Amino acid sequence: MAEKIKCLIIGSGPAGYTAAIYAGRANLSPVLYAGMQPGGQLTTTTDIENFPGYPNGISGFEMMEEFRKQAEKFGAEIRMGNVTETDLSNSPYRITIDGKETVEAETLIIATGATAKYLGLADERKYAGAGVSACATCDGFFYRKKTVAVVGGGDTACEEAIYLSNVAEKVYLIVRKPELRASKIMQIRVKTIPNIEILFEQEVVGLSGEKFVEGATILKRRGQEDESTYELPIDGLFLAIGHHPNTEVFKQWLDTDETGYIITQPGTPITKVAGVFAAGDVADPDYRQAITAAASGCKAAIEAERYLSTMEVCEIIAERKSK
Structure with a gap:
């Protein structure tokens, strides 16, 4: 039997970790899979000086370590693993990790980011x-x-x-x-x-x-x-030859633009699939900043909590009607 998860987060950059912090504080027992590059693209940046709260700067790796620790402090479970297959046709959503383990998620936050294109040198x-x-x-x-x-x-x-x-x-x-x-x-x-x-x-x-x-x-x-x-x-x-959003395993179920970025409702992380949210660079072809990614991770967790609360109310009403 597949493990059931209330709030599943895929990706461990600023968006994923921030979503985990907020989801943890909302008692959603979030589980986060870190993906192929734990900490995301930011871990390859030596010094970050434009993120509020770090007047002396900080390395990308150190910042992501602090994000991770804060997420764990509020109950998020951080796991190693990469999503290889998804089924978003019905809730709970089935997510396959590393081609082996399958989990079922009531809500899903996609924060898999985008990878900069390189020349190949x-x-x-x-x-x-x-x-x-x-x-x-x-x-x-x-x-x-x-x-x-x-x-x-x-x-x-x-x-x-x-x-x-x-x-x-x-x-x-x-x-x-x-x-x-x-x-x-x-x-x-x-x-x-x-x-x-x-x-x-x-x-x-x-x-x-x-x-x-x-x-x-x-x-x-x-x-x-x-x-x-x-x-x-x-x-x-x-x-500056473009970015490639890491959305391959989700394209079958979600709307994306011509480049592959996930399309959400304007100003929100809400996708066309109820209970599935996109945060960070995976849905942002314009800004691609740690601060904007973190903000969208916050939004995604809040929307996930609202969605779950609505579903609970609907279940209670349905149960009362059946009696």
């Missing part, structure tokens, strides 16, 4: 947290008066470059194609900022530096006079 992992980032808003402050490069040609890349232009001394926007894919207004903005230089038909093929990124190896692509490489001195590389 070994150097990206080597310099993760040491000059390679996928979030200018998160890490741009550390590159004040320095030289950085942004990879990408869409709206997100242009937004990142514009943001960094207010912080860094020089910003290179490295674009594989001969033109930008961004909207016209974003193209105009990025092209009129003096300290942004666009490098068309070029791509990063390597990074260098003793401990931190000090330079990038750039390949001039076909279409130019020569296809050769050169070294571009930079202090940081920002990837």
Whole structure:
């Protein structure tokens, strides 16, 4: 017989842990499965200085450890495991963990996050947290008066470059194609900022530096006079080629946008399936911040508690009518 869980949370970043804190305080006996990367993307960030309550900054790993301990303090059970299959056709919802164990959940909070797309270079992992980032808003402050490069040609890349232009001394926007894919207004903005230089038909093929990124190896692509490489001195590389929401096992049951982000009722974590909620980056293609993820985790837990309370009232009424 499958284990029955009142409030099941999938994912252990700021959204998942915050949901666990609130659900625990509401006596929902939450069970949280940490997923493939306990603590989420934030654990790869060295220093966080824009989260309220940490005036001296804190590492992403330390912050997530504090979130986890706080969730456990209020009764949340944290388990290792990854969701491999789901059945949201009827309540209670059946969730399979690691292809083996199946649990049944009265409410489900999906906080599986989104994974930044990488170029596929070994150097990206080597310099993760040491000059390679996928979030200018998160890490741009550390590159004040320095030289950085942004990879990408869409709206997100242009937004990142514009943001960094207010912080860094020089910003290179490295674009594989001969033109930008961004909207016209974003193209105009990025092209009129003096300290942004666009490098068309070029791509990063390597990074260098003793401990931190000090330079990038750039390949001039076909279409130019020569296809050769050169070294571009930079202090940081920002990837802006998109994010991939971790929603594969839920797509059969929930509405998603063209990229895969779960669609919720505006301003809420409520999905089209009653009792199923989406929190954090898995449903947020716009902000992708720890603080907004935590806030949506709070909302999801509150909505889960409201849903369960409503179901209890309905059961009581139905029972009385049957008598």
